[in-house]
Amino acid sequence: MSPCKSLYALLALLSLPCLPHVAASSSRSQCSANAYVHHFNLNNISGIITSDGPIRQSQNFFSVPDAAVTLSYSFLFRSTSPIVWQQNILLIDLPNIGRVLVDTGLNARVPNPLFAGTGLLMRNLRAIHVSPDSIDVVLLTHGHPDHVAGLVDDDGNRVFRHATVYVGEIEHDFWTADPFINPSSRVPNATLENISGIYRRSLSAYEPDVVLVANATSPLPGVTFLLYPGHTPGHSVIQIDVGGDRKLMCVGDAWFSQPDQVRNPEWVRPVETDGLQGFQSRVALMRNLSNSADLVLAYHEEFPGLGHIVRSTSGFDWVAAVDRNHDVVRSQC
Ligand SMILES: *[C@@H]1O[C@H](CO)[C@@H](O)[C@H](O)[C@H]1NC(C)=O
Ligand SMILES: *[C@@H]1O[C@H](CO)[C@@H](O)[C@H](O)[C@H]1NC(C)=O
Ligand SMILES: *[C@@H]1O[C@H](CO)[C@@H](O)[C@H](O)[C@H]1NC(C)=O
Numbered sequence: 001m002s003p004c005k006s007l008y009a010l011l012a013l014l015s016l017p018c019l020p021h022v023a024a025s026s027s028r029s030q031c032s033a034n035a036y037v038h039h040f041n042l043n044n045i046s047g048i049i050t051s052d053g054p055i056r057q058s059q060n061f062f063s064v065p066d067a068a069v070t071l072s073y074s075f076l077f078r079s080t081s082p083i084v085w086q087q088n089i090l091l092i093d094l095p096n097i098g099r100v101l102v103d104t105g106l107n108a109r110v111p112n113p114l115f116a117g118t119g120l121l122m123r124n125l126r127a128i129h130v131s132p133d134s135i136d137v138v139l140l141t142h143g144h145p146d147h148v149a150g151l152v153d154d155d156g157n158r159v160f161r162h163a164t165v166y167v168g169e170i171e172h173d174f175w176t177a178d179p180f181i182n183p184s185s186r187v188p189n190a191t192l193e194n195i196s197g198i199y200r201r202s203l204s205a206y207e208p209d210v211v212l213v214a215n216a217t218s219p220l221p222g223v224t225f226l227l228y229p230g231h232t233p234g235h236s237v238i239q240i241d242v243g244g245d246r247k248l249m250c251v252g253d254a255w256f257s258q259p260d261q262v263r264n265p266e267w268v269r270p271v272e273t274d275g276l277q278g279f280q281s282r283v284a285l286m287r288n289l290s291n292s293a294d295l296v297l298a299y300h301e302e303f304p305g306l307g308h309i310v311r312s313t314s315g316f317d318w319v320a321a322v323d324r325n326h327d328v329v330r331s332q333c
């Protein structure tokens, strides 16, 4: 039971409300720093979405004019100055597996103003009394820095000391190939080599506890990696079976967010290694998801990034899951 819910139970006896703003006057700024904690239930399992904080894109990186991006974002009352992409990280205790984290955030490791709002994962875990030592398993959708850099600290040591890391084998082989082969005329060699360097540094700390996972296989009971390449050569969607009819689908960066690649799956970004393959993967995945009631976790969607893909007259759309109770933790700080 969450602290606020147990407090509710107590206060119900006393007929007092559980006021989320009890300590607001003295600690509002701290509260905003660890507000990224969202509890949810799926079938009989409860999980938490937290975040490493927002990445703020000050310019349009898509393959279409600024005006098209601004228009699509404005339809959803979302700003493009800057475009804000969250880093939604799943934390879930799974029977027979242990405590699982999906992706790890950027940890503000790359010194770039776009990433200044990141690096909140540890603070958010502390706020809910989750020690990094309690994480048994880290699952990675792909090898970009905003998904892997949080694995290590400034000295390159493991952050999750007892964790085994699972990553798609094509993805791992791509970023660790020596010499590094650039399959793409789209992404500059220097960019890919830089990403490769961050990947190697992040993963090498976990050797020999790194498990490479082939497409459509389950390295752990109920956890299946499904290859949806294009964003990167071995990008995986991680399917988690939580024991009921609905699965949890961690789609990583198969798309960025609703106003861009959900409504406009043909938009690509320069950092995506194969734009056409990414588009095809995205459409195949969204078609599949629109035919299911599975709960989707979209990594860069507005916090907490849980929802469903549905059909629309022009293609696909995103419907956020309504069960929002962020205040549970905000009220404690
Ligand atoms: C980028 O690397 C590839 C090999 O991976 C090489 O063939 C190509 O010439 C390089 N491009 C530049 C501009 O250095
Ligand atoms: C990658 O680029 C960033 C920013 O340009 C730089 O700080 C970092 O040292 C580079 N990392 C590697 C491993 O090349
Ligand atoms: C991954 O495996 C599934 C199931 O076997 C298959 O349908 C799919 O085409 C594979 N994906 C790729 C990119 O090879």
Ligand SMILES: *[C@@H]1O[C@H](CO)[C@@H](O)[C@H](O)[C@H]1NC(C)=O
Residues within 6 Å of the ligand: 043, 044, 243, 244, 245
């Ligand atoms: C969920 O819990 C209920 C009540 O304990 C139980 O009847 C049901 O079988 C459980 N469902 C699953 C999928 O475990």
Ligand SMILES: *[C@@H]1O[C@H](CO)[C@@H](O)[C@H](O)[C@H]1NC(C)=O
Residues within 6 Å of the ligand: 226, 237, 285, 288, 289
């Ligand atoms: C896509 O649909 C097929 C069958 O319709 C199913 O076997 C597969 O698991 C689905 N994949 C995803 C990612 O939903």
Ligand SMILES: [Zn+2]
Residues within 6 Å of the ligand: 144, 146, 147, 253, 299, 300
């Ligand atoms: Zn990403």
